[in-house]
Amino acid sequence: MSLLFIILLLSGLLLYVTGKYIASAFIFFFFLLKGFQIIPESYFVLKPIDYAVVYIFALFIWGCIKYDNFIPKNRITLFISIYLTFILFEMSLSHFYYHIPWSEIIRTGRQHLFVLSYFIFRRLNKSEIDYLIKLLFYVVLIQCCLFIIQVPTGLPMLTGYEGNFKYGYIYRCYNIPILLCFYVFYGVFCNPFKNPKLVITSIILLTATVFLPLHRSWSIIFIAILIFGFLLKFGMLKSLRNILITGGIAIMLLSVCSVYISSRTMNDIDKVSKGEYMDTEDIELDQESTLLFRFAHFYERFIETTETSIGSVFGVGFMSEGSKYTYNNFNFIVGLSDEKTNEIVQLDTSDIAWSLLILRYGIVGSIIFLSFYVYFIVFYGRRYNNPMALSIMLYLIFIIGLSITSDQLYYVSFFVFPLMYNDILYEKS
Numbered sequence: 001m002s003l004l005f006i007i008l009l010l011s012g013l014l015l016y017v018t019g020k021y022i023a024s025a026f027i028f029f030f031f032l033l034k035g036f037q038i039i040p041e042s043y044f045v046l047k048p049i050d051y052a053v054v055y056i057f058a059l060f061i062w063g064c065i066k067y068d069n070f071i072p073k074n075r076i077t078l079f080i081s082i083y084l085t086f087i088l089f090e091m092s093l094s095h096f097y098y099h100i101p102w103s104e105i106i107r108t109g110r111q112h113l114f115v116l117s118y119f120i121f122r123r124l125n126k127s128e129i130d131y132l133i134k135l136l137f138y139v140v141l142i143q144c145c146l147f148i149i150q151v152p153t154g155l156p157m158l159t160g161y162e163g164n165f166k167y168g169y170i171y172r173c174y175n176i177p178i179l180l181c182f183y184v185f186y187g188v189f190c191n192p193f194k195n196p197k198l199v200i201t202s203i204i205l206l207t208a209t210v211f212l213p214l215h216r217s218w219s220i221i222f223i224a225i226l227i228f229g230f231l232l233k234f235g236m237l238k239s240l241r242n243i244l245i246t247g248g249i250a251i252m253l254l255s256v257c258s259v260y261i262s263s264r265t266m267n268d269i270d271k272v273s274k275g276e277y278m279d280t281e282d283i284e285l286d287q288e289s290t291l292l293f294r295f296a297h298f299y300e301r302f303i304e305t306t307e308t309s310i311g312s313v314f315g316v317g318f319m320s321e322g323s324k325y326t327y328n329n330f331n332f333i334v335g336l337s338d339e340k341t342n343e344i345v346q347l348d349t350s351d352i353a354w355s356l357l358i359l360r361y362g363i364v365g366s367i368i369f370l371s372f373y374v375y376f377i378v379f380y381g382r383r384y385n386n387p388m389a390l391s392i393m394l395y396l397i398f399i400i401g402l403s404i405t406s407d408q409l410y411y412v413s414f415f416v417f418p419l420m421y422n423d424i425l426y427e428k429s
Contacts, residue, residue, distance in 0.1 A: 002045035005031075009051045016059055017066075021124045025132050028055050032114075032413055033178050036139055037158040038146075049413070053110050060116045063123075070119055076422055079372060080115050086368055087112045090361070094317035097310065100325050108318040108360075114412040118419040126424045133417075134192045136179065137202075143177035144205040150175075151212050167214070174213055181408065182395040182417055184210055184222070189229060189394075190387035217291075221401040229394045232384050294352040294404055296334045301355045304330070305362060315362035321348040353402075353409035360410075373400060373409075376418045383425050392418050 012027030030036060031051040041048060063070040071077055091109050094100045121129070146157035150164065150173045160175035177183075184206040193199045210222050230236075306312040319325045322338075326346050335344040336351075349355055357366045373396055380393035396418060403409040 005044055005051060009055060012055055013058055013062075016120075017062060022128050022132050022135075025121065025124070026135060028052055029132075029136060031055065032416070033139075034159060037143060037160065037175065037177065040159055049111065052413075053113050056113050056116050056120060059120045060113075063119060072122075074426075075375075076118055076419070079375065080118060083115060083368055083372070084112065086365055090314060090365065091318060093310075093314055094319070098317040098319070100317050100319045101323075104320040104323055104325065105318040107320050111412050114416060115419065117416050118422070121416075121420040122423045124420075129420060129424065133186070137183055137186065137192060140177050140179050140183045141202055141205055144180070144209040147173060147176060147209050148205070148212065172214055176209055176213060180206065180209055181398050181402070181414070182391070185226075185229065185391040185394040185398070186388075188226065188391075189233065190391045215405070217405040218402065221398065225394050225398050225401065228397075229390060232390060291404070293334065297349060298352055298355045298358070300332055300334045302358050304332070305358050311362060313362050313364045315358065315360050315365055318360065319347070321346065350407050352404055353407045354404070356407055356410040372415065376422075379422070380418070380425070386425060388421060389425055392421060 008027060009031070012024045015021075015024035015027070031048045034041060034048045035044065044051070087109060091105050094105045095102060124132070143158060149155060150157050150161070151170050154164065154166065154171040156164075158175045158177075161173070164171050164173040164175065166172075187202050187206045191199045191202060193202060211219055304311075305316055319329075322341075330346045332344060332346050335346065335349065337343070338345050347356070347359060357369065361369060377393055377396050380389040380396070383389035384393060399408050399414060408414050
């Protein structure tokens with residue numbers, strides 16, 4: 001089976017070098033999105049992300065040799081250069097200072113190569129990128145249909161279903177489509193369908209997939225950002241008067257929403273405000289991780305990281321979860337339990353991105369990484385009259401908003417779309 005995916009990868013590379021960019025990029029996204037979450041990862045033998053990394057790295061090398069202007073002299077190139085220089089420094093620090101094996105460093109650090117996708121996809125023109133994004137939109141809609149089927153039936157329609165569980169008469173499913181955070185805003189503000197019925201149907205599918213996991217934080221953050229998007233779209237934030245009016249309405253809406261927040265959540269917020277997450281030994285876990293747990297998870301790792309000046313500035317290295325190095329050097333007590341070993345998972349978490357950022361990057365690296373997000377939010381925000389720019393900006397804000405409840409902010413793969421569309425809007429402006 002692995003031979004089939006190697007052939008598919010080689011086909012993607014060949015299609016790119018022969019100028020068939022859309023088909024090539026579609027193959028890349030097939031690997032990046034884990035076989036569109038339909039094919040089990042065990043079939044790939046390697047991780048699907050490894051094929052995507054090889055695709056990016058191979059075409060980057062080829063592009064540097066083939067084209068004189070493959071790497072443009074612009075602000076994005078400067079950002080990427082600073083970021084990758086820092087990552088290379090982190091990898092060297094991990095090996096020569098922390099004595100982490102190269103195999104672990106490469107396995108942990110390989111995801112950072114996805115920033116090079118900017119140079120590869122800037123060869124595509126606007127019509128090609130728009131067509132590619134539309135193709136992936138259809139894929140996500142199919143994934144949403146499969147996800148929705150899971151909720152009443154419990155059938156494992158998408159990969160990553162191991163964390164799904166029975167919840168009353170339905171199932172709580174967390175294996176949502178990977179690109180949902182972008183396409184839910186794309187579907188609302190930049191829907192490619194011309195038929196109004198198809199537009200409404202696609203929006204219902206996307207928004208239902210956001211709400212069906214019954215995740216309060218996701219739902220509240222999504223609603224707040226969606227309202228913000230509509231206010232921008234209809235020009236309601238262009239004057240101080242409108243801002244004050246909409247601000248008052250927003251406060252009233254939040255007050256109403258707070259009524260529907262469970263008492264446990266309100267209790268967690270109260271405990272966090274009092275700093276009780278600092279008592280990490282007293283944190284208890286249940287089937288659904290709480291806000292208090294997430295703050296305690298970050299706080300324990302923040303304290304560990306900032307014990308030394310090197311750790312404070314640069315993090316504690318690119319070690320991998322479950323390795324001998326990790327086992328010998330860390331003993332965190334806040335975290336989910338590994339089902340196989342019954343030990344606390346020390347590094348990896350899907351509950352909060354900030355734990356991963358502070359461990360891997362330290363304070364300096366986290367600032368460098370977050371500067372990407374700030375730059376692109378401002379870049380696309382200035383062009384919010386363009387539906388695609390508005391969609392990407394809201395997507396980036398959504399990712400940051402979810403950083404206390406998910407790990408998406410940490411992964412560079414979620415940054416491909418903003419990088420891919422940058423030159424189109426820059427040249428247009």
